[in-house]
Amino acid sequence: MGKAEASSDRVAADLEEAIHEHRLAPGSKLNEDEVGAIYGVSRTVARAALQTLAHKRLVELRRNRGAFIARPSAREAREVFEARALLEPRTARSAAERMTEADLARLQAHIDEEHAAVADGRWGRALHLSGMFHIEIARIADQKTVAEFISQLIARSSLIIALYWQRRGALCESHAHHALIQAFRAQDGDLAEELMKNHLLDLVTSLDLRNLNSVPTSLREALTQ
Amino acid sequence: MGKAEASSDRVAADLEEAIHEHRLAPGSKLNEDEVGAIYGVSRTVARAALQTLAHKRLVELRRNRGAFIARPSAREAREVFEARALLEPRTARSAAERMTEADLARLQAHIDEEHAAVADGRWGRALHLSGMFHIEIARIADQKTVAEFISQLIARSSLIIALYWQRRGALCESHAHHALIQAFRAQDGDLAEELMKNHLLDLVTSLDLRNLNSVPTSLREALTQ
DNA sequence: GCACACAAGATTGTATACGAAATTGGATTG
DNA sequence: CAATCCAATTTCGTATACAATCTTGTGTGC
Numbered sequence: 001m002g003k004a005e006a007s008s009d010r011v012a013a014d015l016e017e018a019i020h021e022h023r024l025a026p027g028s029k030l031n032e033d034e035v036g037a038i039y040g041v042s043r044t045v046a047r048a049a050l051q052t053l054a055h056k057r058l059v060e061l062r063r064n065r066g067a068f069i070a071r072p073s074a075r076e077a078r079e080v081f082e083a084r085a086l087l088e089p090r091t092a093r094s095a096a097e098r099m100t101e102a103d104l105a106r107l108q109a110h111i112d113e114e115h116a117a118v119a120d121g122r123w124g125r126a127l128h129l130s131g132m133f134h135i136e137i138a139r140i141a142d143q144k145t146v147a148e149f150i151s152q153l154i155a156r157s158s159l160i161i162a163l164y165w166q167r168r169g170a171l172c173e174s175h176a177h178h179a180l181i182q183a184f185r186a187q188d189g190d191l192a193e194e195l196m197k198n199h200l201l202d203l204v205t206s207l208d209l210r211n212l213n214s215v216p217t218s219l220r221e222a223l224t225q
Numbered sequence: 226m227g228k229a230e231a232s233s234d235r236v237a238a239d240l241e242e243a244i245h246e247h248r249l250a251p252g253s254k255l256n257e258d259e260v261g262a263i264y265g266v267s268r269t270v271a272r273a274a275l276q277t278l279a280h281k282r283l284v285e286l287r288r289n290r291g292a293f294i295a296r297p298s299a300r301e302a303r304e305v306f307e308a309r310a311l312l313e314p315r316t317a318r319s320a321a322e323r324m325t326e327a328d329l330a331r332l333q334a335h336i337d338e339e340h341a342a343v344a345d346g347r348w349g350r351a352l353h354l355s356g357m358f359h360i361e362i363a364r365i366a367d368q369k370t371v372a373e374f375i376s377q378l379i380a381r382s383s384l385i386i387a388l389y390w391q392r393r394g395a396l397c398e399s400h401a402h403h404a405l406i407q408a409f410r411a412q413d414g415d416l417a418e419e420l421m422k423n424h425l426l427d428l429v430t431s432l433d434l435r436n437l438n439s440v441p442t443s444l445r446e447a448l449t450q
Numbered sequence: 451g452c453a454c455a456c457a458a459g460a461t462t463g464t465a466t467a468c469g470a471a472a473t474t475g476g477a478t479t480g
Numbered sequence: 481c482a483a484t485c486c487a488a489t490t491t492c493g494t495a496t497a498c499a500a501t502c503t504t505g506t507g508t509g510c
Contacts, residue, residue, distance in 0.1 A: 006288065006493080032462070042495045047462090051273065055280040063231065064462055064501050079370040086371065087311055145304040146311065149374055231463080257492070267465045272492090289471050289492055 008048035011039045015049060019058055019069060020131060020158045021124030026071040030059065056152050058159065070159055074209040077160040081204045084153050085197065087146055088134065092180065092196035093189040094141035103140045104185055110136060111177055118174075131158060133177055157203075164207040176202065233273035236264045240274060244283055244294060245356060245383045246349030251296040255284065281377050283384065295384055299434040302385040306429045309378050310422065312371055313359065317405065317421035318414040319366035328365045329410055335361060336402055343399075356383060358402055382428075389432040401427065 015035070018024045036046035050067040053059035060070045072080065095103075110133045117126035131154040138147035176199040183192040240260070243249045261271035275292040278284035285295045297305065320328075335358045342351035356379040363372035401424040408416040 043462090044494055044496090048273075048276065051276060052280065055277065065503095066462065076370065079368050082368060083312075083370045083374065086315055087308075090311055143304050143307065145301065145308045145378075149308065153370075268492090269464055269466090290473095291491070 006045075006048075007041055008045040008052065011035065011041065011046060011049035012052040014039070015053060016056075016058060016155060017128070019053075020128040020155065022127065022158070022162050023124060024069050026069050026159050026163055028069040030067040030069065032067070057156055070156070071163065072156060072160050074164065076156075077164055077207065077209055078204070080153050080156050080160060081200060084150070084157070085200050087150055087153070088138075088200060089193040089197040091138050091141045091143065091146055091150065092183075093193040094143065095137045096184050096187055096189045096192035098142060099140060099184045099187055103136075104181065107133065107136060107140075107181055107184065111174065111181070114174065114177075127158060127161065130174075130177070131155070137180075160207065164209055166206065166208045231270075231273075232264075232266055233270040233277065236260065236266065236271060236274035237277040239264070240278060241281075241283060241380060242353070244278075245353040245380065247352065247383070247387050248349060249294050251294050251384050251388055253294045255292040255294065257292070281380060283380055295381070296388065297381060297385050299389065301381075302389055302432065302434055303429070305378050305381050305385060306425060309375070309382070310425050312375055312378070313363075313425060314418040314422040316363050316366045316368065316371055316375065317408075318418040319368065320362045321409050321412055321414040321417035323367060324365060324409045324412055328361075329406065332358065332361055332365075332406055332409065336399060336406070339399065339402075352383065352386065355399075355402070356380070362405075385432065389434055391431065391433045 015024070015030075030050060032043045032046050032050065035050070036043045039046070050059055050061065054061045054067070057072075058070055060068050062068070110129055114126050114129040114133070117123075117129060134154050135147065135151050138150040141147070176195065180192060180195050180199070183195055240249070240255070255275060257268045257271050257275065260275065261268045264271070275284055275286065279286045279292070282297075283295055285293050287293070335354055339351050339354040339358070342348075342354060359379050360372065360376050363375040366372070401420065405417060405420050405424070408420055
């Protein structure tokens with residue numbers, strides 16, 4: 001028997017995908033009535049969905065003010081990538097050691113779909129798939145607990161990229177993912193760990209975390225923080 | 226202005242402390258009406274608190290069945306300690322490098338209070354404080370994101386210990402914590418990392434994760450899972 | 451014209467009510 | 481007597497209603 005997801009889970013999952021695909025910008029207000037109306041549910045379940053996202057740090061709840069898409073600080077951005085650096089390289093090693101043909105095929109499919117999205121100019125979708133690539137690796141490593149943490153960190157990374165990404169060198173990612181697949185195919189754990197480590201370093205250095213030049217939200221939001 | 230915590234946060238925090246101190250056993254049913262009555266709040270906020278704990282994997286929600294204190298499987302127990310092994314040693318190193326006198330004093334106070342609790346036979350309290358020692362280290366390392374993950378893992382460890390701890394050698398912990406403080410005092414990052422790594426290995430080996438001999442809950446719970 | 455106070459509106463926080471699902475207990479039937 | 485079916489009870493899932501708080505717009509006094 002399946003797990004019979006609650007309706008609030010469905011709302012939360014849909015909102016989360018919208019965040020991943022950059023259709024919801026950091027700082028956006030999420031009115032409970034509005035969310036409920038969009039998904040045809042009451043405020044009760046809309047509110048539960050927002051609380052779920054708040055626990056994942058994708059949404060910030062302010063008492064008597066409402067729910068807002070999170071706007072990670074530069075410091076938080078660094079912390080997220082430091083946490084990823086602790087978890088993902090070793091996870092990539094584990095994944096390499098347990099990799100099957102089916103897993104490789106699924107990863108390759110991810111990359112292909114990502115390329116297609118890039119070709120179509122669907123940048124949000126491509127970004128989402130790029131994150132899913134990392135999540136898939138964690139899943140293959142067969143460590144649910146770590147995989148969950150990584151999923152959350154990647155979701156937050158999506159917000160960080162929305163805020164701090166500097167355009168230059170947008171396509172470097174897929175190259176790194178290709179190299180990772182090569183290591184996986186060779187079941188070379190050492191190489192996979194090293195490649196993932198460097199990939200994450202590349203990602204961090206492609207961000208501009210120096211100053212707070214990223215305030216795409218209302219002035220009020222920026223000042224009351 | 227403070228963060229003005231919601232009332233559901235207070236309920237969740239209190240329930241979590243009860244879990245840490247082993248006053249709530251794994252598998253216990255948490256009736257929404259009952260929880261609400263105990264804390265003098267409506268089912269709405271009791272439910273929100275239970276959802277919060279479910280997100281932390283301390284409570285398991287079963288649709289149309291209710292909320293139960295989580296009962297981690299042996300496999301999940303291994304995963305939790307593997308995740309801790311990825312996060313905590315490096316965090317201990319960072320903490321050692323940033324350690325101040327005030328931090329050392331606070332850690333020492335934790336150990337002292339833990340000893341006092343052990344002397345008084347308050348085992349639950351001692352266990353709680355033992356976990357807090359690890360959380361304090363993560364806080365000192367000044368990495369909120371990682372600290373949050375570690376907090377969650379330690380909370381889950383409390384459930385794991387309730388299920389799988391084998392009594393022999395109950396006091397080994399405080400020794401390891403003392404050794405860690407020595408490393409911190411010397412600001413020896415290498416040593417702190419190594420000590421933490423070994424401490425976690427000791428913890429895992431002090432568990433009996435071989436079989437499912439741990440079913441302190443109702444028969445029904447054990448069979449419907 | 452500016453600052454402050456106050457009232458109207460909007461939004462969240464919490465409680466309650468109602469419907470749905472599951473469990474439980476007893477009655478019926480073989 | 482055992483098995484099964486059905487009703488009664490309990491508990492959860494969701495919607496709605498009311499209260500508290502914050503925002504916003506207006507008016508008054510200086």
